[in-house]
Amino acid sequence: MSEKSEMSLMLRRRRFLQGAATIGGAAGLSSLGWSSAFAQEPEKPAELIVRAWGGSWMDSLKAGVSDSFTAKTGIAIRHDLTEDNEIQPKVWAAVAQGRVPPIHINWDTTTNATKSALRGVTEDLSDLSNLKNTTDLAKPVGLDGYPIVNTYGYVYVLAYRPEAFPNGAPKSWKDLLDPKYKGRIALYNDGIGFHFPAQVAGGGKLEDIPANMQPAWDFIAKMKEQQPLLGEDPDFTTWFQKGEIDAACTISTNAREAKKNGIDIKWVVPEEGAKFDTDGLWIPKGLPANELYWAKEYINHSLTVEAQQIWLDGLGLPGVVPGVKPPADLVDDPSYPTTEDAFKHLIRVSSKVQVENESEWFSKFKAIMQG
Amino acid sequence: MRAAKSAYPLRWRIMDAMEAFAAFIWPARFGRAIPWLMLAPALLLVGLLVLGLIQIGDASLRTLDTTTFLMSESYTFANYQRAFSESLFAAIAWRSLLGALIVTVITLILAFPYAYVMVRTTSSITRKLLLIALFLPFFIGQVVRAYGWLIILGNQGMVNEALGLVGVAPIRLLYNYWAVLFGLVQYMLPFAVLMLAPALMAIPEELEAAAGSLGAHWVATFRHIVLPLARPGLVGAGLVVVTLSLTDFAMPAILGGGSQDFIANAIYDQFFRTSDQGLGSTLALLLVAVGSLLVGLVFTVFGAGTLAMGRARR
Numbered sequence: 001m002s003e004k005s006e007m008s009l010m011l012r013r014r015r016f017l018q019g020a021a022t023i024g025g026a027a028g029l030s031s032l033g034w035s036s037a038f039a040q041e042p043e044k045p046a047e048l049i050v051r052a053w054g055g056s057w058m059d060s061l062k063a064g065v066s067d068s069f070t071a072k073t074g075i076a077i078r079h080d081l082t083e084d085n086e087i088q089p090k091v092w093a094a095v096a097q098g099r100v101p102p103i104h105i106n107w108d109t110t111t112n113a114t115k116s117a118l119r120g121v122t123e124d125l126s127d128l129s130n131l132k133n134t135t136d137l138a139k140p141v142g143l144d145g146y147p148i149v150n151t152y153g154y155v156y157v158l159a160y161r162p163e164a165f166p167n168g169a170p171k172s173w174k175d176l177l178d179p180k181y182k183g184r185i186a187l188y189n190d191g192i193g194f195h196f197p198a199q200v201a202g203g204g205k206l207e208d209i210p211a212n213m214q215p216a217w218d219f220i221a222k223m224k225e226q227q228p229l230l231g232e233d234p235d236f237t238t239w240f241q242k243g244e245i246d247a248a249c250t251i252s253t254n255a256r257e258a259k260k261n262g263i264d265i266k267w268v269v270p271e272e273g274a275k276f277d278t279d280g281l282w283i284p285k286g287l288p289a290n291e292l293y294w295a296k297e298y299i300n301h302s303l304t305v306e307a308q309q310i311w312l313d314g315l316g317l318p319g320v321v322p323g324v325k326p327p328a329d330l331v332d333d334p335s336y337p338t339t340e341d342a343f344k345h346l347i348r349v350s351s352k353v354q355v356e357n358e359s360e361w362f363s364k365f366k367a368i369m370q371g
Numbered sequence: 372m373r374a375a376k377s378a379y380p381l382r383w384r385i386m387d388a389m390e391a392f393a394a395f396i397w398p399a400r401f402g403r404a405i406p407w408l409m410l411a412p413a414l415l416l417v418g419l420l421v422l423g424l425i426q427i428g429d430a431s432l433r434t435l436d437t438t439t440f441l442m443s444e445s446y447t448f449a450n451y452q453r454a455f456s457e458s459l460f461a462a463i464a465w466r467s468l469l470g471a472l473i474v475t476v477i478t479l480i481l482a483f484p485y486a487y488v489m490v491r492t493t494s495s496i497t498r499k500l501l502l503i504a505l506f507l508p509f510f511i512g513q514v515v516r517a518y519g520w521l522i523i524l525g526n527q528g529m530v531n532e533a534l535g536l537v538g539v540a541p542i543r544l545l546y547n548y549w550a551v552l553f554g555l556v557q558y559m560l561p562f563a564v565l566m567l568a569p570a571l572m573a574i575p576e577e578l579e580a581a582a583g584s585l586g587a588h589w590v591a592t593f594r595h596i597v598l599p600l601a602r603p604g605l606v607g608a609g610l611v612v613v614t615l616s617l618t619d620f621a622m623p624a625i626l627g628g629g630s631q632d633f634i635a636n637a638i639y640d641q642f643f644r645t646s647d648q649g650l651g652s653t654l655a656l657l658l659v660a661v662g663s664l665l666v667g668l669v670f671t672v673f674g675a676g677t678l679a680m681g682r683a684r685r
Contacts, residue, residue, distance in 0.1 A: 230629025
């Protein structure tokens with residue numbers, strides 16, 4: 001092929017791609033439900049930076065939200081895998097110093113995000129058009145407006161290896177106190193997810209949180225005698241895979257990930273209940289107006305049924321938009337609550353109470369476990 | 372008679388011009404300031420560190436308001452009170468200090484023969500092999516090395532698999548205090564050898580030969596000749612190992628299973644997990660203070676070793 005005809009082919013291909021992108025973009029805009037789809041749009045940035053958790057968490061977000069957003073708008077999405085706790089001070093410092101923040105969108109735990117909202121570094125998201133299609137779960141509890149949009153919920157289940165529980169699934173968190181599980185249990189290193197069920201397992205009442213949590217501390221002290229491993233999300237999957245643990249209090253996504261990797265693993269919500277919490281998306285203050293607009297559109301897009309379906313199929317978690325179907329392996333699963341009855345077994349405490357007391361709970365848990 | 376053109380070549384003239392320019396920029400009377408000029412970059416760096424410490428000191432006197440997640444405007448010693456009164460911090464501080472001391476002693480015991488053989492061997496192949504083995508770990512980061520130990524010492528790791536071959540059930544080798552100390556010793560060993568080697572090289576080999584020719588057993592030679600003369604190296608290596616171990620983060624985090632935190636892990640938790648920069652700053656300053664006190668104590672008792680400054684006394 002001559003140089004000229006090669007050039008001509010390249011141009012035709014490029015023009016085709018441009019045309020396809022325009023058609024795709026227009027189709028996407030209409031499906032996003034943006035009232036202003038054909039109105040004057042602010043200039044598109046080359047990319048948006050979304051902080052995310054790595055591994056299957058990022059893969060799911062990319063497949064469900066980021067890729068389809070890029071296809072519809074032409075804006076590339078870069079996933080920043082800085083830990084949520086580590087990006088927080090960077091964002092806070094940027095806002096305090098009047099600098100442009102290092103990310104456009106933060107995928108965060110609602111508790112962490114609430115801290116940023118209380119500090120006043122989050123943009124208000126009340127004007128997102130797709131919010132009207134969401135359930136109550138999307139609204140952060142105890143905060144005005146929508147400084148964060150919750151995008152799904154999750155349960156801190158009791159995950160276990162059936163082989164280690166020959167008499168059947170554990171029914172209670174107290175079952176983990178059996179001496180044969182000494183050194184074979186894992187909890188989060190700050191105790192997150194375990195404080196509230198420990199309160200019940202220790203003989204206390206949920207209504208006493210946060211005023212009197214002595215029953216929780218007593219139960220955690222008993223659990224300490226079992227010499228649990230303490231880690232974070234990726235550790236649980238690894239520990240199950242490497243045969244280091246038999247049971248863990250962890251987000252069901254981590255247990256499901258280990259199961260996908262061929263490990264025989266199941267999970268239950270014990271009789272004392274399990275903590276239910278949410279994650280969300282928020283935008284830090286200080287972005288240029290056009291970038292803020294497109295960052296909001298990214299979050300708006302994450303609230304569509306199509307995006308939620310793929311994203312949350314990957315995570316195995318219930319979303320905030322009606323119509324999202326559970327993955328086949330999680331139908332009627334206690335970690336995927338969809339009915340009022342299913343929520344009765346779950347423990348939900350407002351983010352505000354958690355945020356205001358988290359430091360003290362964390363210190364107490366650490367003092368017991370490190371002592 | 373005209374001087375030959377080559378008697379004062381062009382490059383000399385250029386040098387003259389440059390010297391004149393340098394004298395214009397930096398007159399001879401400024402000569403005394405040259406050492407300070409050379410020190411300026413280092414002083415600037417230290418100055419920035421001091422500025423950082425002042426900021427950390429300021430933050431340590433402010434408390435976190437959990438209703439706004441902002442630091443208080445007023446100063447208070449509340450964070451210091453917490454640091455000294457909460458049993459969590461006492462337990463972590465004790466674990467860190469004890470760990471740093473144990474690691475230092477074991478590392479020096481292991482590093483000394485390694486450095487001695489490396490310096491004294493007559494075989495260039497042996498010396499090269501020891502040097503390669505010494506420098507290889509420097510190309511692998513601390514975190515990667517710690518993960519390496521997870522693979523080797525895990526329940527399904529190489530060690531337990533080997534034990535399984537002789538009928539021994541898997542043993543939990545990881546996620547305890549000794550695993551952390553083991554990882555630290557392995558990490559610190561090359562530092563200690565590098566600090567010890569120059570001190571051992573400075574000991575004249577003839578002294579050992581003379582002791583031997585006078586009938587001294589090698590143990591006596593080691594005790595009365597090598598060890599005393601190697602003291603500067605031992606002190607220098609000890610100081611480096613003890614301070615690096617005391618402030619280590621990765622080994623306790625990865626090999627400790629979450630229940631063997633050192634002070635650096637506690638500082639991380641305050642800064643990044645509870646967002647309490649005030650308490651985090653307080654713990655950071657206390658760590659600096661404890662480390663400095665420890666180094667000062669060693670300087671006072673043993674001298675500064677190979678880290679000594681100034682000309683040698685005559």
